[in-house]
Amino acid sequence: MWKTSKLLILLAMIVHLTPASAAPDTAREAELMYLLKHDCGSCHGMTRKGGLGPPLLPGNLRDRPSGLMVNTVLDGRPGTPMPPWRGLLTEQEVHWLVDVLRKGEGL
Ligand code: HEC
Structure with missing residues (x-):
């Protein structure tokens, strides 16, 4: 019994520490929101209304498949x-960002 619970705690720790499958934690979310505003914002506008890049507001993205947007962000558009x-x-993280864009969060 004691051994089993110790093993479960260990397993829980391993799962928690595996970054590949983890959604961003609160601290990383704050970094991503900063990146979205300042880095993406340098082309798409700090309020996502567009600039060098197209606007990224919910209304503009309604018809865009999420997979296409994720690929665009990961691989760029040559x-x-x-x-x-x-x-x-x-x-x-890109899935999370695309979700933020779709919902118009943080504006
Ligand atoms: C150096 C300028 C630049 C930066 C920085 C940039 N983008 Fe873009 N982005 C563009 C341009 C230009 C396009 C349009 C490409 C085309 O003509 O197909 C685009 C297209 C997109 C699209 C597709 C929009 C659509 O209507 O299909 C998404 C989504 C996007 N960018 C998200 C991001 C995100 C998220 C970031 C930050 C992580 C980012 N971009 C940073 C210039 C930029």
Whole structure:
């Protein structure tokens, strides 16, 4: 009994520490919101109304498949100024960001 509970605690710790499957924690979420405003914002506008890049407001993204947006952010759009973020952002983080854009959170 005692051994089983110790093993369960260990397992829970391993699951918690595996970043690949983890959604961003609160601290990382704050970093991502900062990045969205300042880095993405340098092209898409700090309030996502567009600039060099197209607007990223919920109304503009309604018809865009999420998978397409995730790929655009991870790999960029060759031949356009949209840069790839793979390596800087994980797939999970990009999914989270696309969700934020869709819902118009943090505006
Ligand atoms: C250097 C300028 C630049 C930066 C920085 C940038 N983008 Fe873009 N982005 C663009 C341009 C330009 C396009 C349009 C590409 C095209 O013509 O297809 C685009 C397209 C997109 C699209 C597709 C929009 C649509 O209507 O299909 C998404 C989503 C997007 N960017 C998200 C982001 C996010 C999130 C970030 C920050 C992590 C970011 N971009 C940073 C320039 C930029």
